[in-house]
Amino acid sequence: MKGFLEDANYSIGLLDEGATLADVIDNCIYEHTHAEKRAFYVGDLGKLVKKNIQWRNVMAPIKPFYPVRCNSTPGVLEILGTLGVGFACSSKSEMALVQDLGISPENIIYTNPCKQASQIKYAAKTGINIMTCDSDIELKKIARNHPNAKLLLHIATEDISADEEMNMKFGTTLKNCRHLMECAKELGVQIVGVKFHVSGSCKELQTYIHAISDARCVFDMAEEFGFKMNMLDIGGGFTGSELQLEEVNHVIRPLLDVYFPKETGVNVIAEPGCYYVSSAFTLAVNIIAKKTVECDKLPSGVEQTRNDDEPVFTYYINDGVYGSFASKLSEKLNTIPEVHKKYKEDEPLFASSLWGPSCDELDQIVENCLLPELSVGDWLIFDNMGSGTLGEQSTFNDYQRPLIYYMMSFSDWDEMQDAGIAADTLMKNFFFVPSCIQLSPEDRFSTAA
Structure with missing residues (x-):
């Protein structure tokens, strides 16, 4: 790969060992x-460097393909690309983004289950051949627009739980795989492997046992049709916890050794997204307005947790569900706000709710939490905000996207070099930030808007 983009419009602050994330904030x-x-x-x-080392230690030789939709900021994509991670793209813009980094087409998979014909043609034109498919309609569309496509049959998994029932489900059944292979044979399309996905919210690791067993059945079925299968994609669902990673590995390793041993030549890959980026990004928001809530308009659950004479506060912040908290529209927020300013341990806490700047009834960030009384201009900190928050965002109500400040410690920089990353390739993106000083306007981080 070529390395970092020549026109990269950001810098990475290289912190000495006395500086911390809190100092940067x-x-x-x-x-x-x-x-x-x-x-x-x-x-x-x-943290991306650490996560990659952790992945290699626990999950090798399974190669990670990072889903670009999780976080498409240039710093993330370039660091991961430099570390040798592949990319799973769901659109033309994502494919173009990673190809601009010099990533070879062999390290890119087109994973959108509902592909546009024009984007299939773009993949064909740029040499991106590996893509997923779960229906005969998609198969025929691919056959018309990409004769050199190499398909991974996306099979469904039985991971439906109370939290998953309302989510869209993709993937075909084992029974339908035979029909898809018949169609592929008639259309002259190559099928080279299988993909499945187990949601990160799925608590039953038994799901992996069924999924890998089903994948083996599809591989056996493919032999009947003369397809040479050489790839298994076990999908995403990796939360970022080392414990969860080890638990998944403990379950799948014996199965892979039995069903897909090394001598079969099957390459096993995965799509860890949240795993890499969730904990790497912290969001700071500012309180732009404040109201005291009337008793007859209290959020549900608040009345039972407060005294009659205690005020209840509503705070409005300068980011919301039409920006960094977009995932709040479809799932629970997985982080809680932290007050930036110092306050006394015995300072009273009040029932509070947090809302975005749009004044829209959907723009609620936190329905009920306990906070000290805050003022307009105070700051709140949300950690674990790196996944699903930094892609393309809405321009609703003149929403202004947050700035991004990148940092890395010297120890992590050393680990990158130990991993074989050439210092002269990356150095132009770094600058030194001494510890315990204020960043001046001249020395502050460049930003990616």
Whole structure:
């Protein structure tokens, strides 16, 4: 690969060992307090390095293909590309984005289950051949627009739980796989493997046992049709927890050794997205308005947790569901707000709710939480905000996207070099940030808007 983009419009602050993430956040808040008080992210790209090392230690030789939709910021894509991670893309724009980094087509998979014909043609034109398929309609569409496509049959998994019932489900049945192979044979389309996906919210690791067993059945079925299968994609669903990673590995390793041993030549890949980026990004938001809630308009559950004489506060912040909290529209928020300013341990806490800036009834970030009384201009910090928050965002109500400040510690920089990353390839994107000083306007991080 070529390495970093020549026109990359961001920098990575290289922190000495005395500086911390909290120091960077303090410095950025200091700047914003004296400027526009815009919401911003701090991305610790060193965590991507650590996650990659952890993956190699636990999951090797399974190769990771990062789903670009999780977080498509340039710092993330370039670091992961430099570390040798592949990419799973769901659109033309995502494919173009990673190809601009010099990623070879062999390290890109087109995974959208409902592909546009024009985007299939783009994949064909740019040499991206591996893509997923779960229906005869998709198969015929691919056959018309990409004669050199190499398909992974996406099979369904039995991971439906109470939290998953309302989600869209993709994947075909074992019974339908035979029909798809018959169609592929008639159309002259290659089928080279199988994909399945187990949701990160699925608590039953037994699901992997059924999925890998089903995948083996599809491989055996493919032999009857003369297809040479050489790839198994076990999907995503990796939360970022080392414990969860080890638990999954403990379940799948014996199965892979039995069903897909090395001598079969089957390459096993996965699509860890949240695993890499969730904990790497912290979001800082500013309170732009404050109201005291009337007793007859209290959120559900608040009345039972407060005294009659206690106020209840509603705070409005400068980011919301039409921006960094978009995932809140479809799932629960997996992080809680932390007050940036220092307050006494015995300071009273009040029932509070947090809302975005749109004044829309859907733009509720936190329905009920306990916070000290805050003022307009105070800052709140949300950690674990790296997944599903930094893609294309809405322009609703003149929404201004948060700035992004990248950082990395010297120790993580050293680990990158130990992993074989050439220092001269990356150095132009780094600058030194001494510990315990305020960033001046001249030395502050460049940003990716």
